[in-house]
Amino acid sequence: MFTIGKLASLTSVSNDTLRYYEQEGLVEPAGKSPAGYRLYDKDSARRIHFIKHAQNCGFTLAEIRELLALRGRDNACCGDVRTRAIEKKLQIEHKIRAMKAMSKALDQLIAECANEAQPVKECTIIAALERATVAAPVQ
Amino acid sequence: MFTIGKLASLTSVSNDTLRYYEQEGLVEPAGKSPAGYRLYDKDSARRIHFIKHAQNCGFTLAEIRELLALRGRDNACCGDVRTRAIEKKLQIEHKIRAMKAMSKALDQLIAECANEAQPVKECTIIAALERATVAAPVQ
DNA sequence: CTAGACCCTGGAGTATACTCCAAGGTCAAG
DNA sequence: CTTGACCTTGGAGTATACTCCAGGGTCTAG
Structure with a gap:
């Protein structure tokens, strides 16, 4: 203590x-x-x-409060908790997809930057993100 | 237009x-x-x-401004831009790791909740996150 | 027994990211 | 040529997540 x-x-x-x-x-x-x-x-x-x-x-304190509530000690495993857990998981997966797309876009940018002097012409980040993402809306 | x-x-x-x-x-x-x-x-x-x-x-508008600046049209591919791109990528990877850990923790919770009536005793989310994450500090 | 480092509550202030007016200009339709 | 749906700027207000006092109590060391 x-x-x-x-x-x-x-x-x-x-x-x-x-x-x-x-x-x-x-x-x-x-x-x-x-x-x-x-x-x-x-x-x-x-x-x-x-x-x-x-x-x-990227979770707000309100969302974190919900995440924490999922493991409430007494009447945990009811269907409602399960539903919210699944909901949160979908939210997280969506975010992961978006972040992977961004990571990829940055990879491309970094690779292109490897041969210096040659300026980037396309907006790699936005373009890559546009190609990669498009998923279920988050709630 | x-x-x-x-x-x-x-x-x-x-x-x-x-x-x-x-x-x-x-x-x-x-x-x-x-x-x-x-x-x-x-x-x-x-x-x-x-x-x-x-x-x-989870990026702030200030960070997004930076991300957007990475593809500045004129003097793009300079070493500075590359460095910042790498920095951002590390940040993103770190976040992805944390989110995957959370996703896993939720999976566990969901699986445990499949057999209803049996209450969860451990704090699955926190425990799983603790096991899974521990990475380079984000900036 | 007092100095300094800690703790308490309550409330005000700040940064970020909007959100909502007020007062007025623009424009296509009837 | 007016009505209604759009647009403009400027400034004030709100929610979230802190952050920082003020005024006061607690506790350990010398």
Whole structure:
């Protein structure tokens, strides 16, 4: 069990951000000290890392709250949870496809840039993305 | 050549958003009518779609501006552009890895949910993500 | 027993990305 | 030649996700 400052430095986010996440229902301290200090454990750190990863993948805090809710401890495996999990998975797959297309487009750009001096004439990124993507709309 | 309203409905964004993007240096109208109306072409529509895709992949408008700058027409293929392209590619790959991990975690959750009634005990999403990711920091 | 480093709450401020007016000009149809 | 659907600029307002106080309590070390 450690206090907020420790968790903050462990996860590279600020104390304020941790309190904000708590306010937004994304993390709860594992407990409180007699003086009212928030006390966290290793799972708290995991959760913060998860939030940061998910955010980096383009999910909003609201969406992350949903992702976290999928593993609610009590009445987990009901059909509703499964449905939302599948929904989120489709969302993620869609994003992955778009990002792969971009990665490919960048590859092309990088390859073309290998022989310097010769200027790029086509808009490689946009063109490649246009060829590659076109998938089910995300929600 | 068509006006802003057409481009807006073609790309499913608002007129206001298009003007905002222009203000932020992300799109320029292909021309202007005598009355001062913005006039766009198909490339404009492509660019808007690109912006939306990139945004959906978690890039900020500032980053998207950078991505778009990579294909600057005049002095493109200089080493600097190549470097930034490689940088962006690493960023994207990192995100793809994280998203694949999440996708996998959701698969697991979905599979476990297939046999209803049996509640999930472990935090699958976080656990799977933790196992799977750990990559170079993104910038 | 006090100095310095920590913690608390509550509220205000900031950056990003829109979103929505107000006040007015443009233009094709009837 | 006016009506209605479009366009213009400029500026204010909103949601999200922080970020930064102010004013005050807690705790460990000297």
